Amino acid sequence: MAAPRIILYTNHLCPFAQRAHIALKELGLQYEEVIIDLEKPREPWYLEINPRGLVPTISYNGTIIPESAIVAQLLADAHPSHLLPPSNTPEGAIKRAQISFFVDSYTSKVLPVVWASHRAGTPEEKSALAEDLVQAIEKNKLEAQLYPEGSGSGPFFHGSEKLTLAEVLTGSFLLRLLSLHKPEYGLLAPELPSLLEQRVPKFLKWAQAVIQHKSVNHLWNEKLAGEKAVARLKSKH
Ligand SMILES: N[C@@H](CCC(=O)N[C@@H](CS)C(=O)NCC(=O)O)C(=O)O
Structure with a gap:
């Protein structure tokens, strides 16, 4: 081609x-x-x-x-690849549906809580939203969606050794999820990483593997993205 x-x-x-x-x-x-x-x-x-x-x-x-x-x-x-299996077999169609549901769970159930935390005015509100965020990951069973029984041993969706469309569609949000709690940005509660570690460790390990992947982080400039996000929020208040 x-x-x-x-x-x-x-x-x-x-x-x-x-x-x-x-x-x-x-x-x-x-x-x-x-x-x-x-x-x-x-x-x-x-x-x-x-x-x-x-x-x-x-x-x-x-x-x-x-x-x-x-x-x-x-x-x-x-461009058929490891990102998605073909849709013309029942197994491939099911895997594609599982990836779509995982991405939908992250973007419709977790991401709105992240954004609410960015907007929250006080440390207490941010802490309450960090708890809500972890609960959203638990309640929507993101760890079980990522690694159901019989998964492979790789770090990505269903134990894949390579990125899948699940990581392509969530990676940029994970870069922010794991950075914007730092004091220089303060958009998420400082205790968020330890809450994730204690309550949803498989989710955290997955997110860390995703953000270390070159395809995910090759354009990432944490300082610039963090400072712009802070400035944008200030301009709205
Ligand atoms: N649903 C859209 C959302 C894209 C989006 O919100 N892009 C923002 C930048 S991150 C934008 O273009 N904002 C310009 C504006 O709102 O004027 C997508 O997934 O592509």
């Missing part, structure tokens, strides 16, 4: 856009990037490309596709 022509409209500080970068890196695909300045109103040419005005958007051989999860899915489907 000829290499596709890929243009990614992106911003390196956006965790959604990072999903596309992680997929592209893990699949070894070359691409051009166009950086969109999110501090300014979107220009008309970009609104023609993506009427929502958000990043990321991909142009894949000239076809425009917006939305990070859809972009990552397109890349994984167009």
Whole structure:
């Protein structure tokens, strides 16, 4: 297959856009990037490309596709690999559904608590939300989803030795989850890492393995991302 022509409209500080970068890196695909300045109103040419005005958007051989999860899915489907099994066997279809449910659990049940903690005004509120966050991981059985009985011995989803789409779609959020409790940012409660260690150690170990992977962290600039996140919150208050 000829290499596709890929243009990614992106911003390196956006965790959604990072999903596309992680997929592209893990699949070894070359691409051009166009950086969109999110501090300014979107220009008309970009609104023609993506009427929502958000990043990321991909142009894949000239076809425009917006939305990070859809972009990552397109890349994984167009370039079959360890990220996702084929959908045309019952086993493959089931694994894909399990990955989707895991990502849905993280983004719809855990992530909103993380964001609530970023916005919380006092250390007491942040501590209460750290507890809620751990409870969301427990209640939604993320550890059992990650490593059900019969899993392999690798660090990733279902014991895979290599990244899967589950990690592509959560990795950028895990980078933030495991950094933004530090005092210089203070967006999450300082005790969060020890709570995760005590109550959901398999989840924490998985998250640590994910953020150490080069495909996940190759664009990560903790200081810049942390400081921007703090500044953005301050500007809203
Ligand atoms: N659901 C979208 C969310 C993307 C998103 O919120 N991107 C943010 C940056 S992290 C953005 O483009 N914000 C620009 C704005 O709101 O004006 C996706 O998954 O792609």
